[in-house]
Amino acid sequence: MSGLKPFRIPRKTTGNKLTAIMQVRNEEGRYLESLLADLSSFVDEIVIVDDASTDATVDICKACRKVVRLVENEERLFGCEWRLRQMLWRAAEETEPDWLLAVDADEFYEDAAKTEMRSLINQGAYDWVAFRMYDFWGSVTHYREDAWWNLHQRPTVTLTRYLPGYHYAYPQWAHHVPRLPLTCSALPGALTELRIKHFGWAGSAAQRLQKYERYMQLDPEGKWGSLAHYASILDPNPRLVRWAERMIPKGE
Secondary structure: OOOOOOOOOOOOOOOOOOOEEEEEOOOOOHHHHHHHHEEEOOOOOOEEEEEOOOOOHHHHHHHOOOOEEEEEEOOHHHHHHHHHHHHHHHHOOOOOEEEEOOOOEEEEEOOOEEEHHHHHOHHHHHHHOEEEEEEOOOOOOOOOOOOOOOOOHHEEEEEEEEEOOOOHHHHHHHOOOOOOOHHHHHHEEEEEEEEEEEEEEEOOOHHHHHHHHHHHOOOOOOOOOOHHHHOOOOOOOEEEEEOOOOOOOOOO
């Protein structure tokens, strides 16, 4: 139609604010304190939704000065994960972010990724960034790599530009909901070889058994995930590969 101007979304190329977003529950005594300290070294703000924790998780979050928004659920919503994701996104929107980094409470970015973070967000060519996610298994020295555990072989989108006026939407799934809105994928993005260390499976065999039992309780028919994948959690002899940190060139 004549007279109508195309909608153009402005993209900042300097001075972008980086906001980490995270949903948590009962993370006391695990990685949360270390993670918040690590995030604070390279992000500007942190937004958190606590899903009705019964331990000191909320106090740990409140003690971190970069946590600018903390939503405390009175009732647990884990069985309706899309609502948690949506709640977290809306809480982050209220802080007027430029870029959002979706982080779980047991994920750490390698030093090389943290060094590159500002150059990744202060540009106008793309609106999301994907990283390689490595699942550490039984320790923080080895990751798992086999037919069922190979997420690191394809990039995972965890960083996205926030564009006011753009339509962001999550699928209404009970479990395994993407950490960022699906509609982000329609925007231009960048795939990287930068890496994330996921320590969610790095604990004891008993802890992994607890997670397996939780999956089976939430998804007994494999509606939201693969039953064979769930069963692989109990593999007594998984293939493990030693992690090697990448050296950052001097001067960076």
